[in-house]
Structures are given as C-alpha cells and as structure tokens.
Amino acid sequence: MQAIVLKSQGQLEIEERPLPEPFGPRQALVRVAATGICGSDIPRAFDAKAYHYPLVLGHELAGVVEDAADSGLEAGRRVVVFPLLPRPEDPFSLIGEYAVSSGYDYYGSRRDGGLQHYLWVPRANLIPVPGHVSLSEAAMTEPAAVSLHAVNKVRVVSDAVALVIGGGPIGVMVAQFLRIRGCTAVYVAEPDQRKRAVVQSLGFEAIDPATEDTVESITERSNGRGADCVVEAVGLPGTFEQAFRACATFGQLVLLGNLAGSLTLNEKLVSTILRRELTIYGTWNSKVTPAGHSEWDEVLQRMGKTLVVEPLISHRLAIEETPAMMNAMYNRTTWFNKVIVQMDAEQQ
Structure with a gap:
C-alpha cells in the first residue's frame, strides 16, 4: 500500500508499505477513502511537533471496511474513524470522557494515521456513514464534532x-x-x-x-x-x-x-x-459517547442537511500532490480552506 510518511522534520515522502497488522480484538481493516489535513498537522510536520519519526499523519478520515474480521461489521460498510484510542483503565475513560483521559493512543499523531491506504481500527472507533453523506464530507466529521463539542458548552x-x-x-x-x-x-x-x-x-x-x-x-x-x-x-x-x-x-x-x-x-x-x-x-476534542447518541452521531445525521460542509472544501488532492501542498500550506504560498486528500478516488 502507499503511505505519505513524515520521515523527519519537514520531510514528507510517499513510500510503499506492507499492509498493517491488527493490534487487538474486534477490529476491522479499513480502506481509507478520504483524509482531511488538519491545521495541527502542519506544525506537527514542519515545526518538530511530531511524537516520533517516521509517522503517517491524518486523524480526520473516512473509508470502507475491507476486512470485517471479528468486528461485527460487514465488508463494504462506509465508516468514519474516531481517532482517539483510550486507555480503558483510566478513570475518565470509564465514564466516556476519553479526550481528558491520560495515556491514550491517537491515529495520526501517536500512531500512524489516515494518510495511508489501510488501517486496522477497533469496532468502538468506527461509526457508520449515512447514505446521504459522501466520504469526502464524512472526512470532516472529526473537526465538525470538535465544533459541536464547543457549542454544546x-x-x-x-x-x-x-x-x-x-x-x-x-x-x-x-x-x-x-x-x-x-x-x-x-x-x-x-x-x-x-x-x-x-x-x-x-x-x-x-x-x-x-x-x-x-x-x-x-x-x-x-x-x-x-x-x-x-x-x-x-x-x-x-x-x-x-x-x-x-x-x-x-x-x-x-x-x-x-x-x-x-x-x-x-x-x-x-x-x-x-x-x-x-x-x-x-473545550477540547469531542465526544463519541454515548454510542448512537454522541456528538459524532449528530454531526453525521445533520451533515448535508442543516450542517453544510461541501463549500468549505477548497482542495481535493491526489496522494502524489499532498507533500507539495502541505509545504505550501506551511509556507503560506497558496490559499486554502479545507484540504481533503482523496486516498481512494473511486470511493468518494
């Protein structure tokens, strides 16, 4: 599979990698369709804010279940990925307040994220995408949920x-x-x-x-x-x-x-x-609990209806265009609003 890899500060390269391996029970292999570039990805890539190298960025992502394994989902289901992987024994995790817990893992910052073709994702971190929402729009669920979390205060x-x-x-x-x-x-x-x-x-x-x-x-x-x-x-x-x-x-x-x-x-x-x-x-991050009635669920139900995100997307990039665009975003040599990387142009 292809991955856009942050090899060192400011060095983004496209490379071929083997498929990832599952790292726990009840996971599904997701083929990533669309990944948003977050404002935090730019200093992480260019201002030495990465937790480690090499690293695959991308925590705003949507895709399709390729291998359901023991997740309980079916292959072909369109999903978004909640990027935070909580530490179950943390007291805040026990009450569903994952964003203020400690010792969590995170796609795109602490572990490889959505700027690669495939990811294994726990079932609890996968939320189905309604039929009326495109996967490019769905890739904006994470920042939309951050917005809703702020307003809910x-x-x-x-x-x-x-x-x-x-x-x-x-x-x-x-x-x-x-x-x-x-x-x-x-x-x-x-x-x-x-x-x-x-x-x-x-x-x-x-x-x-x-x-x-x-x-x-x-x-x-x-x-x-x-x-x-x-x-x-x-x-x-x-x-x-x-x-x-x-x-x-x-x-x-x-x-x-x-x-x-x-x-x-x-x-x-x-x-x-x-x-x-x-x-x-x-305000910090967003909530994916209670399941079925969370901020993420509300975002997806409203998207394309009372929540309009399509006009916010200024760029849709192919994988090979992404390193140069991220450099331009960092150096402010091009105008941009929301940038979406089409990891799988056929699944949008």
Missing part, C-alpha cells in the same frame, strides 16, 4: 446574539451549530475575503476585522449589549482579548483556538470579566 438564551472569531472550517461549522441551537443572530469575524464569501454564502453576516473593529462592530449590531455567546476559533493573543471584550453582560465565552503566543490579562480586561460576570469555557 454554552446555554443559548432567548434572542441570543453570537459571535465567532475566525471563519476557517471549524469557525464556520461552529457558526452553523450556534444557529442550529437557536441563536437569533450569528456573526463571523474573518479577515480573508474568500473565507468571508463562504461565510456569507451560508447565510451569516461577516465582519472584516481588517476594516472594522470587531468589538465595536458586534456592539453596534447588538444594539449596544455585545454578544451573548462568543467562540474564539483563531488562537491569537489579540483575538483572545477581543473575545473577552465582545461579550455582553452575563455572556458566555468558549476558548476553542489553541493559543499561539502569550496572553496578558491586564487590569481593565479582568475588570471586564468580573463586572460583566462572564462565564468562560475551555
């Missing part, structure tokens, strides 16, 4: 105004879930014109922070009160500060973006948090 109040800071794929999916959950008005702040166009095509009002102050804009558009729900989906010190200041009294703030740099909470900003009695949530 907040309590949507009557006539709620929401602000999402960051109009990339996760930010736009957050905006859609805020609308689904009942926010009356959802605004998205995004400086990139092409991404703003996608935002607007999905029915949201976009704020251009390059030409208008995000906090002043949301304050004006909410008749002076600010946003009842703010989700920060960028991860910059400046956008973190904006997120605090954009909140209305009794507002709720979800910190979703991984912070790059240092954030100083000065006296005025802390006073804003205290006097407005803000509620601040951290």
